[in-house]
Amino acid sequence: MRKILFLLIFLLAVQYNYSQNTYTINDQQLELKTEIDGKLDLLWNTFNGQYRYFVRTEDGQIQELKNTKGTDNKFQEEYKSLLSKLTNGQSTEKLKLTIFDLKKFLDNYNASADSSYTSVQKESKVKIRLGFSGGITNNPFVGNPENKIAPLIGTELEVFEENSLIRHSGFLQVRYAFESDELQYSTTEFSLGYRYRFLNKSTFSIYGQVKFATLNFTTATVIGSNNSELNINVTAFDIPLIFGIGSDIKVGENSFITIIYGELFAAFLDNQGxxxxxxxxxxKFNL
Incomplete structure (x- = not known):
């Protein structure tokens, strides 16, 4: 039950930032997302797996950008003539009916037609954060009858698109869980994951994260059938979908204190009780 509840909260937090409005177009009620907001707005959504795009003029009129097939089975490219008309004859010869092309085309037009318009087209610049951490773990997906705690250290590279308030990021993480006297188990784990910051302020953020893929190099000591100790070394690759939460607290221009609850539950690994x-x-700090 906890897994389902946390997963729903995580998905709802992601969805919150992609809100959409309902419009009446040709007697149809359609929920559309706003991609461009200017003299000409770009609205879109997917319906039954198909993308549909709309343009809204300053007087509030919404028209669909169509590309239907004619009787000769060729695409008519109606969207090109409509956009050329609405943009005072700008060339649409090479314009494709995709979110990327339409966004670029309308953004350029709005910037040329309105000096106060703020362009949404930004040159992507990837940045990296390097982090180091230490903590404790009870290795929740490993048999641990007495629930013993072991030390944990880790390092990671977090990759994100430069923005004043980043929301999405990916990470490559390496962590080592030490063996203890009570639990003779240790592992080095390499993982790839994704973070989504559902609460994002200038001084701190709170995020959900999921580790998609893990590679573990494990050493353990177990008791054999004749009460002798056996040393086991195992290498295992998994796609476990391990969910966690965390927070970054800004302490400098490019540095943060981070707190991570890294392994709440996994979709494809069982908690061991x-x-x-x-x-x-x-x-962590920006490189």
């Missing part, structure tokens, strides 16, 4: 204790505190 103990509530997850997997908490790290660390420091």
């Amino acid at each position: 103990n509530f997850s204790t997997d908490i790290s505190v660390g420091y």
